[in-house]
Amino acid sequence: MSSTLRILPRCLLLFVTAVLMSGADASPLLQRTDKHAQFGFSLSVPSQFEPRPIPAETPGLVANYAPKDAPLDRRSPLMQSVWRVELGQAGRASAEYTLRRWILDTLSPLSLEPVRSVKRRFGRDPLRFEGSALTEDGGEQALFVHAWVGDEDLIVFVGECESDRLRRERRAFDRTAMSFKFFSQSEEEEARQKWTRHYRRTSLAHKERRIDVATAAVDGWAIRDTEHSLILFHGASNSPVLSKIADNLVTLRRRFARDFPPDKPIDSLSVVRVCRDRGEYLTYGGNPNTVGYFHPRAQELVLYDARVNSSEEMPDDHQTMRTLYHEACHQYLHHTASSMSPHSWYDEGSAEFYAGATFKGGEVESILGLEQRESFLRQPETLRRLPRLEALLSMTQSQFYADADVNYSMGYALIRFLRTSEAAGLRAEWSSLPKRYFESLRDTWRKEAEKLALSGLTGAGYQSAVERSREVALKASLVGVDLESLEAEFLAWIRRGSID
Secondary structure (H helix, E strand, C coil): HHHHHHHHHHHHHHHHHHHHCHHHHHHHCCCCEEHHHHHCCCEEECCCCCEECCCCCCCCCEEEEEEECCCCCCCCCCCEEEEEEECCCCCHHHHHHHHHHHHCCCCCEEEEHHHCCCECCCEEEEEEEEEEEECCCCCCEEEEEEEEEECCCCEEEEEEEHHHHHHHHHHHHHHHHHHCCCCCHHCHHHEEEEEEEEHHCCCCCCHHHHHHHHHHHCCCEEEECCCCEEEEEEECCHHHHHHHHHHHHHHHHHHHHHHHHCCCCCCCEEEEEECCHHHHHHHHCCCCCCCCEECCCEEEEEEEECCCCCCCCCCCCCCHHHHHHHHHHHHHHHHHHCCCCCCHHHHHHHHHHHEEEEECEEEEEEECCCHHHHHHHCHHHHHHCCCCCHHHHCCHHHHHHHHHHHHHHHHHHHHHHHHHCCHHHHHHHCEEEEEHHHHHHHHHHHHHHHHHHHHCHHHHHHHHHHHHHHHHHHHCCEEEEEEEHHHHHEEEEEEECCCC
16 A cells, blocks of 8 residues: 555545544634625625614614624624724724724724735625623623725724633634625615505504614514514514414503503604523613613613523413513603603503503403512511602602512502592592593693794703693692592502402
């Protein structure tokens, strides 16, 4: 046998061994191409990454990626994102300064060093930096920043990972940064045209808003439309959970319209985003202490699927569904009262009240009491901390949140007492209090908003108008009400454990 033939098996063995040993690091090199038609580019990302939705009020962020197996209980420590940063009148001449300034303002680095980069491509010049930044829990993470400089903007790729993983992840970051390609105008409009054709065939209102939201949706998110809502759901389009969310929102909307009657048609689309898990929710910008929230400026309700096992059913009293009903109440009040927030006792108390909704046959079957709130209120130490009713009714938001557990529970109990108790049912001035408050707030704020529009909007003027509207609403709701008698009966009702 020749020496060449004897050496060949050894070479083959070494090659196979090297491949097997590199298995842990090989997966980031398996790439897939993602198109972002609305922004006119494509890029290749690691195959085990998936797109994540763009958090509200993050200007310039156009794409966000995290591993499919990212942690479920915290923001993913390994991220890839793409940003667009506009250049000023100086154009390319200001690119490096603009990029450094953007990195400082957006990423808040602890350290930052320029790195030798590649040659000009796509008619764009490269800039690259590496550094480190603090994580939300006070740790340190590595940053990889690569920008493609155009005449009018920077397209910036950012890789984030744990500091001790940068050497391992750098190759994946580099491959993504080098993979950008840009579309022609016709390709860029393809996704939007698809949704435009779809919605033009429907009788749904808010077509342009629906087209915008649907076009911006990332892969893997199902879209479900109802008359007043657009639901973005990270999961299968035929999911029973998605169907239940859509059906219950339609039913609950009818109940809201009865209990908070609008004085004119609501001209707003309710956008609801259901993240697949807590980790995705936190990456999107959710608070670690919550399951969901309503973002007034973005006009979007965001929550996550909190099931431990995603194959389980989701009953009406599941944490996710109760959060949905709570935040849907905030969203409805926001749209009905022309973006005006009521006093916190009314806003949070009403939202918690409707969190107990149950459904049957396309109707709200009942609104159950919340056991956790009720048992907390009846504890002796809680009863000693309860504020006087007059103080609760006039609390500012900061005062309300200063003792949130107590004030949330008391606000919820007050709304439930006024809407469901036998004692309130016998006193029209008590049972009608929630409706009178809402209608006065709605009407007064509309007049104040018209004055602001005519006189010019300022921060101080807006806040004064808000406070006046709330004061007028509170006074209107208390006409004919003996506050001491109401408080005495309400507290007795709590102590009796009569919240059923």
